[in-house]
Amino acid sequence: MITPSFEQGPIRPPSEASSLLVRVIRNCTWNRCRFCPVYKGCRSSLRLVDEVLADVEAMRAAADVLERAEAREGRDMVTTGALSDALSGALHAGLVPPEAFQVALFLREGGRAVFLQDADPCAVAPEKLAAVLERTRDLFSSVTTVTAYGRAATLARRHPSDLTRLAAAGLSRVHIGMESGADAVLARVDKGCTAAQLIQAGRQVLEAGIELCFYVMPGLGGRDLADEHVRGTAAVLREVATAAAPGRPLVVRLRTTAVVPGTPLAADEAAGRFALPDDIEVVAELRALFEQLEGVRLELRSDHLLNLLPGLEGSLPADRARLVAMLDELLALPAAEQAEFALGARVGVFREPQDRLDSQRQAALRRRVAGADDADASEKLEAAKRIRARFL
Numbered sequence: 001m002i003t004p005s006f007e008q009g010p011i012r013p014p015s016e017a018s019s020l021l022v023r024v025i026r027n028c029t030w031n032r033c034r035f036c037p038v039y040k041g042c043r044s045s046l047r048l049v050d051e052v053l054a055d056v057e058a059m060r061a062a063a064d065v066l067e068r069a070e071a072r073e074g075r076d077m078v079t080t081g082a083l084s085d086a087l088s089g090a091l092h093a094g095l096v097p098p099e100a101f102q103v104a105l106f107l108r109e110g111g112r113a114v115f116l117q118d119a120d121p122c123a124v125a126p127e128k129l130a131a132v133l134e135r136t137r138d139l140f141s142s143v144t145t146v147t148a149y150g151r152a153a154t155l156a157r158r159h160p161s162d163l164t165r166l167a168a169a170g171l172s173r174v175h176i177g178m179e180s181g182a183d184a185v186l187a188r189v190d191k192g193c194t195a196a197q198l199i200q201a202g203r204q205v206l207e208a209g210i211e212l213c214f215y216v217m218p219g220l221g222g223r224d225l226a227d228e229h230v231r232g233t234a235a236v237l238r239e240v241a242t243a244a245a246p247g248r249p250l251v252v253r254l255r256t257t258a259v260v261p262g263t264p265l266a267a268d269e270a271a272g273r274f275a276l277p278d279d280i281e282v283v284a285e286l287r288a289l290f291e292q293l294e295g296v297r298l299e300l301r302s303d304h305l306l307n308l309l310p311g312l313e314g315s316l317p318a319d320r321a322r323l324v325a326m327l328d329e330l331l332a333l334p335a336a337e338q339a340e341f342a343l344g345a346r347v348g349v350f351r352e353p354q355d356r357l358d359s360q361r362q363a364a365l366r367r368r369v370a371g372a373d374d375a376d377a378s379e380k381l382e383a384a385k386r387i388r389a390r391f392l
């Protein structure tokens with residue numbers, strides 16, 4: 001007999017690819033950020049806590065079937081490659097619903113991580129969310145991490161005791177789309193929060209003992225508000241980072257701005273209200289940001305294809321000089337070589353500036369980009385800029 005089905009939301013961060021996905025709210029309650037294509041056209045709705053608890057029970061039932069299949073085969077549940085024959089067999093035999101594929105991935109990785117969906121699970125009343133967290137922890141005792149996205153405006157409204165309650169119930173990490181720390185930028189992209197709310201939300205999360213990851217979008221200020229974007233972002237990061245415990249620094253993930261066709265930001269661009277910085281302008285922006293983060297303690301991640309330089313990662317303040325040197329190396333090149341690198345990086349043939357000197361990679365760039373030899377620097381930068389949107 002097939003185990004009960006359960007709901008899964010469409011989105012989770014790359015780092016949660018093998019997490020148990022518990023959908024506590026559908027889509028995005030705000031859904032107005034002008035750059036964001038994710039939930040446009042989808043209505044948000046709260047889910048009844050009983051429905052969510054039933055989903056968790058259904059996932060447990062599927063996990064039981066999958067674990068029994070593994071036990072019969074005498075295999076260790078913790079593997080790192082593709083699903084074992086036993087897990088695949090149980091899925092294909094129809095013993096569990098198709099969405100239990102995610103449960104199988106979770107079990108394959110040791111059953112440690114849970115991700116609450118969708119965009120703003122913390123909008124659920126704290127007591128209800130705590131009930132979901134506690135039930136999930138009860139039914140999946142191997143879980144060590146429960147992560148959720150959170151909107152700053154929602155988290156800033158919560159009383160600190162609510163966040164402490166959620167931490168005690170098992171919420172261990174929150175990802176906030178900060179995007180910018182500049183009020184003018186936040187207002188223009190209709191982010192629905194202010195720099196003050198970002199600071200309050202971020203500090204409250206950290207002070208409750210919950211790990212915090214901020215997503216920052218270089219380029220979101222456009223060309224006209226680039227300096228303000230950098231100044232505001234550095235100021236918010238500085239304020240929030242000081243609330244992090246010594247062993248658990250604020251994590252910052254970079255997501256370079258792309259204009260996705262069909263979004264309100266694309267309409268802004270078409271109407272001349274927004275000018276997307278090119279890759280070299282973004283590098284200069286990051287250089288200025290690091291300049292203003294002197295002494296700030298945080299972990300920087302560049303774990304998305306939207307970013308030109310995947311190696312731009314490290315622990316600040318220790319790695320700040322190395323990261324600045326990486327940016328300076330690119331900024332010191334002649335304009336034609338900067339553009340050549342940007343285009344090559346965007347089509348996946350260069351990872352770091354020296355790669356442009358490799359003749360095989362050069363040949364690969366020419367094969368992938370017809371007309372690359374005839375394009376001038378500005379045309380290459382424009383082409384590189386447009387490629388960004390493909391990564392969303």
Ligand code: SF4
Pocket residue numbers: 028029030031032033036037038039119151177
């Ligand atoms: S809050 Fe997040 S999911 Fe919702 S519109 Fe903004 S960026 Fe998109």
